[in-house]
Amino acid sequence: xxxxxxxxxxGIADNSLILGQRLGELCGHGPNLETDIALTxxxxxxxxxxxxxxxxxxxxxxxxxxxxxxxxMRSEREYLNVLLVEQxxxxxxxxxxxxxxxDVFHYLLIDRLQNSNDETLAAIAKKGLKEVSYHLRFSSDWxxxxxxxxxxxxxxxxxxxxxxWVFTNELFLKTAADEAMIKAGVxxxxxxxxESYYQKVTQVLNEATLTxxxxxxxxxxxxxxxxxxxxxxxxxxxxxxxxSYPNLKW
Amino acid sequence: MxxxxxxxxxxxxxxxxxxxxxxxxxxxxxxxxxxxxxKKVDEIIKVSITPTYSGCPAMDVIGDDIIKAFDNVGxxxxxxxVLSPAWTTDWITSKGRxxxxxxxxxxxxxxxxxxxxxxxxxxxxxxxxxxxxxxxxVSQFGSTACKALFKCEDCKEPFDYFKCx
Numbered sequence: 033x034x035x036x037x038x039x040x041x042x043g044i045a046d047n048s049l050i051l052g053q054r055l056g057e058l059c060g061h062g063p064n065l066e067t068d069i070a071l072t073x074x075x076x077x078x079x080x081x082x083x084x085x086x087x088x089x090x091x092x093x094x095x096x097x098x099x100x101x102x103x104x105m106r107s108e109r110e111y112l113n114v115l116l117v118e119q120x121x122x123x124x125x126x127x128x129x130x131x132x133x134x135d136v137f138h139y140l141l142i143d144r145l146q147n148s149n150d151e152t153l154a155a156i157a158k159k160g161l162k163e164v165s166y167h168l169r170f171s172s173d174w175x176x177x178x179x180x181x182x183x184x185x186x187x188x189x190x191x192x193x194x195x196x197w198v199f200t201n202e203l204f205l206k207t208a209a210d211e212a213m214i215k216a217g218v219x220x221x222x223x224x225x226x227e228s229y230y231q232k233v234t235q236v237l238n239e240a241t242l243t244x245x246x247x248x249x250x251x252x253x254x255x256x257x258x259x260x261x262x263x264x265x266x267x268x269x270x271x272x273x274x275x276s277y278p279n280l281k282w
Numbered sequence: 283m284x285x286x287x288x289x290x291x292x293x294x295x296x297x298x299x300x301x302x303x304x305x306x307x308x309x310x311x312x313x314x315x316x317x318x319x320x321k322k323v324d325e326i327i328k329v330s331i332t333p334t335y336s337g338c339p340a341m342d343v344i345g346d347d348i349i350k351a352f353d354n355v356g357x358x359x360x361x362x363x364v365l366s367p368a369w370t371t372d373w374i375t376s377k378g379r380x381x382x383x384x385x386x387x388x389x390x391x392x393x394x395x396x397x398x399x400x401x402x403x404x405x406x407x408x409x410x411x412x413x414x415x416x417x418x419x420v421s422q423f424g425s426t427a428c429k430a431l432f433k434c435e436d437c438k439e440p441f442d443y444f445k446c447x
Binding site: 076078166169 | 335368421
């Protein structure tokens with residue numbers, strides 16, 4: 033039970049950690065000041081939520097573990113985030129496409145997680161939901177502005193939407209830990225909102241005058257710890273300090 | 283991690299009022315509504331605070347400042363972070379809202395009005411400098427996670443708006 037619960041929480045929290053790290057790379061590199069600040073604010077929200085989840089995991093693990101152990105001291109195969117969030121920033125269209133695909137999912141997920149019979153998870157979700165509704169508004173807005181913008185912004189947004197599309201289906205795959213937690217009334221059954229997810233995505237893409245991709249081949253692996261070639265580089269940067277100076281504290 | 287109702291023992295308020303948000307120094311933690319419980323148990327002051335945002339970097343500082351404030355009056359305090367019920371801008375007191383406005387930050391509207399405003403449908407946010415409602419959203423995220431960036435079209439001043447949560 034405890035192992036499954038920890039794995040289930042990691043499946044949610046690692047998405048926020050890795051996406052937060054990716055967005056953090058843009059600090060000082062956004063296309064303009066307002067967007068730069070918005071992206072790093074979203075990163076901060078995600079890392080804050082990650083801390084709440086990791087503090088809970090550390091408590092479940094006991095043995096003096098802390099949130100830092102969970103964030104920094106695992107090997108690549110032990111991170112359970114989806115492939116979508118580890119994809120590189122490339123150009124701004126890619127940043128927005130990744131954010132948009134994730135935000136729609138994230139919102140629908142934690143909206144349901146509020147009703148978890150695990151009190152701590154429900155509280156973290158309730159808190160996070162208010163923040164995520166701002167993220168979703170931001171990314172949907174940019175999909176529309178770029179899609180329905182100039183011919184060049186339209187073409188670049190379409191390119192990013194097509195390219196990141198193959199990572200969306202993995203959001204709805206269930207691991208053994210997910211299944212166990214759904215049965216226990218702790219976890220959310222993601223298949224319940226798969227349809228609403230693609231409806232919402234389609235609605236925004238239509239408004240943005242973009243074409244909904246019809247690619248049927250999807251990538252997967254992250255939820256089982258098998259990551260894309262980008263993950264090693266993310267972790268090298270993320271873990272550098274703790275690996276070089278073990279147990280370093282601020 | 284959860285609690286029922288806000289409960290602050292009267293004699294502790296004066297000390298708690300000396301602590302303010304490091305990012306909005308005009309707002310005390312009492313006016314901000316982040317103190318959810320404060321009581322004396324066996325000579326130790328127990329204080330529960332709730333974060334405004336999950337990633338709010340001010341929380342660690344506020345926790346330390348509370349301990350310091352009680353230490354200054356010769357008391358030992360412990361601070362604990364609670365998440366539920368989640369903080370809402372409705373908990374900012376009317377004194378707090380006034381302090382925000384005087385400081386140049388527009389106070390939060392109701393959640394439904396907030397949505398209309400940030401989506402650019404309605405002009406309801408009053409410029410804290412000239413009180414004009416001819417204001418526009420520049421960005422939904424401002425200098426901190428809890429604020430949006432606005433511009434007044436009359437006096438041309440940019441200003442922060444405290445978002446509804």
